[in-house]
Amino acid sequence: MRKGVKMDTRVAVISIIVENPEAIVTLNDLLHEAGNYIIGRMGIPYREKGINIISIAIDAPQDMISSLSGKIGRLKGVSAKTAYSNIITKAEAQND
Numbered sequence: 001m002r003k004g005v006k007m008d009t010r011v012a013v014i015s016i017i018v019e020n021p022e023a024i025v026t027l028n029d030l031l032h033e034a035g036n037y038i039i040g041r042m043g044i045p046y047r048e049k050g051i052n053i054i055s056i057a058i059d060a061p062q063d064m065i066s067s068l069s070g071k072i073g074r075l076k077g078v079s080a081k082t083a084y085s086n087i088i089t090k091a092e093a094q095n096d
Contacts, residue, residue, distance in 0.1 A: 006091035006092060007061040007091050008061065008062075008088050008089060008090055008091050009037075009059050009060055009061055009062075009088070009089045009091070010059070010060070010061075010062050010065065010084050010085055010087070010088055010089070011039070011057070011058070011059045011084075011085040011087065012057075012058050012059075012060075012065050012082050012083060012084045012085065013055060013056065013057055013058075013082070013083050014055070014056040014058060014065070014068065014069050014072065014080055014081070014082050015053075015054075015055055015080065015081050015082075015083070016053070016054040016055070016056065016072060016078060016079070016080045017051055017052070017053055017054075017078070017079050017080075018051060018052040018053075018054065018077065018078050019050070019051050019077040019078070019079075020075075020076055020077020020078060021052075022076075022077070023075040023076060023077050023078045024052070026075055027054075027072060027075060027078060030068060030071055030072060031056065034058065034060070034064070034068050037058050037059060037060035037064065037065075038056060038057070038058050039057040039058060039059055040056075040057045041054065041055070041056050041057070042054070042055045043055075059089070062084070065082060065084070066082070069081075069082045
């Protein structure tokens, strides 16, 4: 993002299913990088099935959300799907 300029943002939910426990460290690193945009996170260990179900609520530029979801989905043993709200928050130039 360019200094002094804000981008339009959307609220979305990224739903993640982790079947490979070895991917969790990399997944957490990706989520940490997006931490400024994440509204909330809920993780549910489904021990009977040996998987983890994670839901991420995020308010960010659409390109950033798509990029994050794509990176998560490319992790071995991890799948991710994103649902977007129809509301777009228009950006305004920052006053420095």
